[in-house]
Amino acid sequence: MKTGWLVGIAMGWQLVVGLAAARGDDWPQWLGPQRDGVWRETGILEKFPANGPTVLWRAPLDGGYAGPAVAAGRVYVTDYVSTGDKTPDPGTRNELVGKERVHCLDAKTGQMIWRHEYDCPYKISYPAGPRCTPTVAGGKVYTLGAEGNLFALDAATGKVVWSRELKKDYQTTSPVWGFTGHPLVDGQKLICLVGGAGSVVVAFDKDTGAELWKSLSAKEAGYCAPSIIEAGGKRQLLMWHPQAINGLDPETGKVYWTAPLEPLYSMSIQSPRKLGDLLYAGGIGDQAVALKLASDKPAVSEVWRGEKTTGVYPTCSPPFLEDGVIYGACQQGHFRAVDLATGKRLWETFAPTTGKRFASSGSVFFVKNGDRFFMLGESGDLIIARLSRDKYDELARVHVIDPTGDAFGRRVVWSHPAFANRAMYARNDKEIICVSLASP
Numbered sequence: 001m002k003t004g005w006l007v008g009i010a011m012g013w014q015l016v017v018g019l020a021a022a023r024g025d026d027w028p029q030w031l032g033p034q035r036d037g038v039w040r041e042t043g044i045l046e047k048f049p050a051n052g053p054t055v056l057w058r059a060p061l062d063g064g065y066a067g068p069a070v071a072a073g074r075v076y077v078t079d080y081v082s083t084g085d086k087t088p089d090p091g092t093r094n095e096l097v098g099k100e101r102v103h104c105l106d107a108k109t110g111q112m113i114w115r116h117e118y119d120c121p122y123k124i125s126y127p128a129g130p131r132c133t134p135t136v137a138g139g140k141v142y143t144l145g146a147e148g149n150l151f152a153l154d155a156a157t158g159k160v161v162w163s164r165e166l167k168k169d170y171q172t173t174s175p176v177w178g179f180t181g182h183p184l185v186d187g188q189k190l191i192c193l194v195g196g197a198g199s200v201v202v203a204f205d206k207d208t209g210a211e212l213w214k215s216l217s218a219k220e221a222g223y224c225a226p227s228i229i230e231a232g233g234k235r236q237l238l239m240w241h242p243q244a245i246n247g248l249d250p251e252t253g254k255v256y257w258t259a260p261l262e263p264l265y266s267m268s269i270q271s272p273r274k275l276g277d278l279l280y281a282g283g284i285g286d287q288a289v290a291l292k293l294a295s296d297k298p299a300v301s302e303v304w305r306g307e308k309t310t311g312v313y314p315t316c317s318p319p320f321l322e323d324g325v326i327y328g329a330c331q332q333g334h335f336r337a338v339d340l341a342t343g344k345r346l347w348e349t350f351a352p353t354t355g356k357r358f359a360s361s362g363s364v365f366f367v368k369n370g371d372r373f374f375m376l377g378e379s380g381d382l383i384i385a386r387l388s389r390d391k392y393d394e395l396a397r398v399h400v401i402d403p404t405g406d407a408f409g410r411r412v413v414w415s416h417p418a419f420a421n422r423a424m425y426a427r428n429d430k431e432i433i434c435v436s437l438a439s440p
Helices: 002-023
Strands: 055-060 069-072 072-084 093-096 098-106 112-119 120-125 134-135 140-144 149-154 162-167 184-186 189-193 201-207 213-215 227-231 236-240 243-247 254-258 273-275 278-283 285-294 302-304 320-322 325-329 335-339 345-349 362-371 371-375 381-387 392-399 405-407 410-411 419-420 424-428 432-436
Touching: 069 227, 072 140, 072 432, 098 140, 098 149, 112 149, 134 184, 184 227, 189 320, 243 278, 273 320, 285 362, 320 362
Parallel strands: none
Antiparallel strands: 055 432, 069 072, 072 098, 093 120, 098 112, 134 140, 140 149, 149 162, 184 189, 189 201, 201 213, 227 236, 236 243, 243 254, 273 278, 278 285, 285 302, 320 325, 325 335, 335 345, 362 371, 371 381, 381 392, 405 410, 419 424, 424 432
């Protein structure tokens, strides 16, 4: 009798575990559930089938750089519809008339559940569409458009809960390359990169849109997404505007510390990344810094600064820090491994970015899964690789989505995919696809 009871308990537990595994994980915001670029699902394939991984569905989409978010069986993604010319000119603000749209799709089938759209004239460079991945939390989906239209929508119905026009509300202008700071939910707060005097970063009540606090002034807001770390016995909100990296109290906006870092063209893009007690950020113009976080209070000290022969200087995609190494795509497309403690370059390759040669802002979007990385290169190739201090070890590669964007005379996919339900959700300027990555 006792043995039967134990067997029953064991079988019941296996069933619970099996159901949990079958459900799969969500990817409810930029860089995943913990905003760290780690895909924690198991049961993922070791290599691609001979004919490539199965594309479970395709759904039409228009222009944009915003990656999808996946939550509670739904996919949220934004795009831009315009009859004008979206051909980019890096130094020119393009004027277009069109609509930004928020789509909610069934994660299993790609069928449309609801769509929210609004008129949105563009006056930005690279005007393909929105940049920010939606953030899904607490039954709402938060979206930030390229011209500063901030929405809280009911995740189930698409009904507007509240909205803000950041340029109007904070007397600021859109950055040259549009609003790009993926909104961050922290407790009751929705933290956004905004701009304007005293309002580079603003915390809103996530349920009402009311301002809770605002902080920082700078010549321009830049493009950095807010992130939060723990160091010196405190939670710290990190914001890099074009003059400096800042550590703030996320509850009040009070500035704890500031470290100068000025990239060219105000392109403070990368969210600073933390490993142990070190913090790293880099950008165009060989501008980078490694900072040591104090253990007893919120403070930093400089360890090293980047030079032409050291560091890595990301543009479109953030680096990944692991085992004392920075892995990232540099401003000319070199994918590099860099020693975090010293800035010394360990190796470099073009394999996951442009394939063969340097190209301005050559990019790859990558996440860690187990002991491997899944990497979507700008050419639309999906790569499985191992990265170590010693080498780039490519295990498999398959073409999954066509590059449709224009960048410096070449076609690119410049959008971070989502990894959920043992699948990859990726988009270009014509479609969004769901690719199965489940182990057979």
